[in-house]
Amino acid sequence: MEKAALQKLTVLCLICAFAVVALLGVTAFSDGKREWKDYQLQYKDELLKKMTRERNPAYYDRIAGMQPEIKQVTVDEWKTVDRCMSCHMGTEDPLFADAASPLKTHPYPELLKKHPVEKYGCTICHGGQGLATTYHGASHKTIANWPFPMVPKGLMQSRCGYCHKDFEAIGADKLVKGRQLYQEMHCSGCHQIDNQGGAVGPDLSNFADKDPSNFSYDKLDGNHSKQVWVMEHFKSPQKVSPGTPMRTYALNNEQIECLSSYVLSLSQRNLQRQYTPAVKAGFVAPKVDVTVPEADLSLEDGGEEE
Ligand code: HEC
Ligand code: HEC
Ligand code: HEC
Ligand code: HEC
Known part of the structure; x- marks a missing residue:
């Protein structure tokens, strides 16, 4: 009886040892496949x-000895x-x-x-x-x-606005255009940015900081990201937010990217000094609730786009 139990134990130990070795092997293998x-x-x-050893042997040897890390x-x-x-x-x-x-x-x-x-x-x-x-x-x-x-390629400039408020100074043409569209299309009739504008729609001053979970993605076909939400919402506010008073504007893709980049850049983050770019003396961010003549951008009663 004793002997049989001992035998069983030995077999069990062997199985365990084998399992451990196998597991280590698998880990090492998958590690190598990273x-x-x-x-x-x-x-x-x-x-x-791209280099020769003669020119700088120390550097060459350092590269040659480089281990993945x-x-x-x-x-x-x-x-x-x-x-x-x-x-x-x-x-x-x-x-x-x-x-x-x-x-x-x-x-x-x-x-x-x-x-x-x-x-x-x-x-x-x-x-x-x-x-x-x-x-x-x-x-x-x-x-x-x-x-x-x-961030999709067409919206990269939204990130520049986290830190830079002088869009012209850094050549952020999409943010400049987006802000201009915002003025022309009277978005400030319903939205506020930095205390300028109306209160029918949400305040957009910190739109960039708004958590993506605040948006409803039920009506979206594409990827469920905030960036997609914003672009789809500009294409058809009614579709994405049924019942919204926001109308459908006739915007081409580039204009949608500009407007989306602009609203997605609006952040109230307080960055440390080292990440806050200096602005030119006398720089004042342009007002956004000015009345700029609207180009013929609106469609009749939110109809389908062309
Ligand atoms: C200051 C902002 C900034 C930082 C920091 C930055 N990038 Fe970029 N990156 C950009 C911009 C702007 C583009 C151009 C996007 C475009 O084509 O419109 C770009 C383009 C790229 C592209 C080419 C995209 C394409 O489709 O051709 C790659 C790859 C890339 N970045 C990788 C990186 C990596 C990796 C890092 C970190 C080591 C990094 N970037 C850091 C702003 C930045
Ligand atoms: C496991 C390796 C790997 C890591 C980690 C990685 N990348 Fe890439 N990245 C790639 C490869 C491969 C490509 C080229 C294939 C392609 O264009 O899709 C690429 C392409 C890109 C591009 C070009 C545009 C695109 O999507 O095609 C950008 C921008 C980029 N990476 C940014 C980043 C950033 C930012 C990070 C960190 C959050 C990152 N990558 C981490 C492997 C990696
Ligand atoms: C996290 C904050 C941050 C982000 C995001 C950022 N920048 Fe900057 N940027 C800075 C700071 C800080 C400086 C100043 C660096 C210095 O003093 O040399 C700077 C400097 C610059 C300069 C040089 C300006 C000058 O007067 O020399 C340019 C151009 C620029 N950024 C463009 C961009 C663009 C384009 C993007 C977006 C793709 C971007 N930055 C994103 C913080 C940021
Ligand atoms: C008639 C009033 C009205 C006008 C004009 C209007 N909006 Fe809106 N907007 C709203 C309302 C109400 C909402 C909230 C319901 C929804 O999601 O559509 C909204 C939502 C938004 C959102 C999402 C905000 C969030 O935090 O969820 C953005 C971004 C936005 N509008 C941008 C704009 C821009 C840019 C313009 C100008 C092209 C504009 N709006 C014009 C009323 C308006």
């Missing part, structure tokens, strides 16, 4: 091809940890101008000089999930129920 590691190895290979930037100010650079290795490297994404040099190196990656990270401008280390997880494409997807 996408970011492949991009880093690819970066290393390509970088080594998570790269990250922590920004206390907006409580983010961005790991995007773990894949986007060439972002600040001019040698990678012709490389494929994600190794490619950033299209606006001058912009990154003004907003250094180690101080700003990426998500303050691009959105997305900074902590993620997979393509899917970083939210390049919308993920269901992740309310902070990457």
Whole structure:
């Protein structure tokens, strides 16, 4: 009897030991398959091809000895940890101008000089999930129920407005145009921005800071993100918010992007001094409730667009 029990125990131990070894093996394998590691190895290979050892042996050897590691930037100010650079290795490297994404040099190196990656990270401008280390997880494409997807290309300037109020000074043409449309179309008849305008609709002064969960996505076909909500709402307020007094304006796609970028830029965040750009002496943000003659933009009683 004793002997049989001992035998059973031995078998059990063996099974357990085997399971542990197998589990370790699987973990090590999937670890080795991580996408970011492949991009880093690819970066290393390509970088080594672009240089010769003779010119700078120490640097060459350092690159040759490079081991894959998570790269990250922590920004206390907006409580983010961005790991995007773990894949986007060439972002600040001019040698990678012709490389494929994600190794490619950033299209606006001058912009990154003004907003250094180690101080700003990426998500303050691009959105997305900074902590993620997979393509899917970083939210390049919308993920269901992740309310902070990457900012679509056409709306990138909305982020500049978080910090910059002088849109002209930084050449943010979409924000300039968006604000102008806002004036021409009398949006201030119903909305307030910085205490200017009416109170029929919601105050838009901090529209950028409004949580995406405040919006109803029932009537949306597209991705359920705040950015999509805003654009669809401008295309047809009635469809997205049934019963709203907001009418349908005849807007082309570019105008929708400008107007959406503008409202999505309206933030009341108090940023630390180091993230607050200096403005030209005497700069005053243009009033938004001025009466500017409206171009022929409205459709009769909210009818369908062309
Ligand atoms: C696992 C690797 C990986 C991580 C992590 C990653 N990316 Fe990417 N990214 C890619 C690849 C691969 C592409 C190119 C494929 C493509 O264009 O969709 C890409 C493309 C992009 C583009 C080009 C536009 C687009 O969507 O096609 C942007 C912008 C971008 N990434 C931003 C980011 C930001 C911001 C983060 C961090 C939140 C991030 N990426 C994290 C791999 C990654
Ligand atoms: C100061 C704001 C800012 C920061 C910080 C920033 N970007 Fe960008 N990025 C932009 C703008 C603006 C564009 C141009 C989008 C467009 O084409 O309209 C852009 C474009 C890109 C593109 C090319 C998109 C495309 O479709 O061609 C990639 C990739 C990218 N950024 C990755 C990154 C990564 C990775 C980081 C962090 C290491 C980063 N960016 C940091 C503002 C920023
Ligand atoms: C988190 C805040 C923040 C965001 C977001 C941001 N910026 Fe800036 N930006 C700054 C600060 C702070 C400076 C001043 C840096 C300095 O003093 O050199 C600056 C400087 C600049 C400058 C140089 C201005 C000058 O007078 O030298 C330009 C151009 C600029 N930003 C454009 C942009 C654009 C375009 C975007 C959007 C894609 C953007 N910024 C997003 C904070 C921000
Ligand atoms: C006749 C009054 C009226 C006019 C004019 C009007 N809106 Fe609205 N707007 C509303 C009301 C009411 C709501 C809330 C119901 C809804 O979602 O449509 C709203 C909602 C919004 C929202 C979503 C706000 C939030 O926090 O949910 C935005 C953004 C917006 N309007 C922008 C604009 C812009 C830009 C214009 C000018 C093109 C405009 N509105 C013109 C009445 C108006």
